Amino acid sequence: MDDDAQPLLLADIFDVLLAEPSPVRFTAYDGSATGPADAAITIALNTPRAAAYMATAPGSLGMARAYVTGDVQVTGVHPGNPYALLAAMDQLKWRRPDVRTALRIARSLGMKRLVPPPPPPQEALPDWRRALEGLRHSKHRDAEAIHHHYDVSNAFYELLLGDSMTYTCACYPHEDATLEEAQDNKYDLVARKLGLKPGMRLLDVGCGWGGMVRHAAKHYGVKALGVTLSAEQAEWAQQEIKRQGLEDLAEVRFSDYRDVVEGDFDAVSSIGLTEHIGVGNYPSYFEFIGSKLRPGARLLNHSITRPDNIHQPRVKGGFIDRYIFPDGELTGAGGLIVALQNSGLEMRHEESLREHYARTCYAWCENLVANWDAAVAEVGEATAKIWGLYLAGSSLGFDKRQIELHQVLAVKPDERGRSGMPLRPDWGV
Known part of the structure; x- marks a missing residue:
């Protein structure tokens, strides 16, 4: 009998698609296995649905679906921090099968495995379905996207983020700094870059749970307004403002930043917002921010970026x-x-905090591990696993410079071009 006519077991398919030996152990429900018997990590495909997920959505999506549903189980790593798994998978060298091999794989899997199973309920709608709900980055669709990610559970975020309730890149002042020290240091760095002083007015767009708002009010005597599209964030932040006795200076509002009517702010901070607004909307975003600043006022934009500026379609x-x-x-x-400068703002300083974000994401994973049982009780095992996978993958991505984090400081010059900036940076490190 022709070898090509014989069906392949799942481990055989895994080997056929690999260009080099795997560092992880792979086992399957059909009894097949491959990879080192003493490997630190084992990936087990436990059900035919796992194979269907991976066959019909090759890459990260299919693997995630099978992992989230429990059809794939992993031993050797904690689900709250699967960094070692992702680092090992990142070492795999795949090869594209020729047509003959691809047909043999398809025959081996069978028609049932080539029909996509229903995705897990935690998955967002595909792009074409979202398009039926409105234009991308319209106010309604942005609100839905923010709801999907941020309105998970404030109790869950408390377990994940720690006391600061800060879900943006920290800035570690030294190697041994804790996450809480690093988050406080980040807020203070932003405040110093903005030149905050008592009596100033700050607008914090995309303010999350109000960490920057509270820091500016408490430590700099600034009257601070934060806006967020998450109702749960706004409610939590207002309660914390009241608990700390900062009502006279601090406010967090459930609002789209585009609906802020106040103006003539002395400073604007945008910490982790531009990732959500769409690259095509950068010009209007920076124009709006500029319209809210008085002459001589500063903007600090803190956001995740790609490592290059080559135009690429959205993934x-x-x-x-x-x-x-x-x-x-x-x-x-x-x-x-470029978008910032074209809006009339003047860029004055830029720095990368890429390594800081790799460390921040890893610290969040460690929080998730430490609070795993409580997190699962709060949001369910599937959602907790999604967050472990996402944060570990993000930590690896920042480590490998697949993504970056940049702080950009800008100023709105007056009609004569005067910035009011010091001759040299005065905010320290």
């Missing part, structure tokens, strides 16, 4: 788009600065 249908940031979109720091 649709992957794990991040379907489970984490529906409609999320990135460009390079250069593209962001």
Whole structure:
């Protein structure tokens, strides 16, 4: 009998698709296995649905679906921090099968495995279905995207983020700094870059749970307004403002930043917002921010970026788009600065905090591991696993410079071009 006519077992298919030996052990429900018997990590395909997920959505999406549903089980790593799994998978070298091999794989899997199973309920709608709900980055669709990601559960975020309730890149002042120290240091760095002083007015767009708002009010005597599209964030933040006795200076509002009517702010902070607004909307975004600043006022924009500025279409249908940031979109720091400058703002300082974000995401994973049982009780095992996968993958992505984090400081010059900036940076490190 022709070898090509014989069906392949799942482990055989795995071997056929690999260009080099796997560092992980792979086992399957059909009794087949491959990879080192003493490997630290084992990936087990436990059900035919696992094979169907991976065959019909090759790459991160199919694997995530099978992992989230429990059809794939992994031993050797904690689900709250599967960094070692993702780092090992990142070492795999895949090869594209020729037509003859691809047909043999399809015959081996059978027609049932080539029909996509229903995705897990935690998955966002595909892009074409979202389009029926409105234009991408319209106010309604942005609100839905934010709801999908941020309105998970404030109690869950408390377990994940720690006391600061800060879901943006920290800035570690030294190697041994804790996450809480690093988050406080980040807020203070932003405050110093903005030149905050008592009596100033700050607008924080995309303010999350109000960490920057509270820091500016408490430590700098600034009257701070934060806006967020998450109702749960706004409610939590207002309660914390009241608990700390900051009502006279701090406010967090459930609102789209485009609906802020106040103006003549002395400073604007945007920490983790531009990832959500769409690259095509950068010009109108920076124009809006500029309209809210008085002459001589500063903007600090803190956001994730790509490592290059080559125009690329938005990645649709992957794990991040379907489970984490529906409609999320990135460009390079250069593209962001170009849009900022074209709006009339003057770029004064830029720095990368890429390594800091790798460390931040890893610290969140460790929080998830430490609070795993409580997190699962709060949001369910599937959602907790999604977050472990996402944050570990993000930590690896920042480590490998697949993504970056940049802070850009800008100023709105007056009609004569005067910035009011010091001759040299005065905000320290």
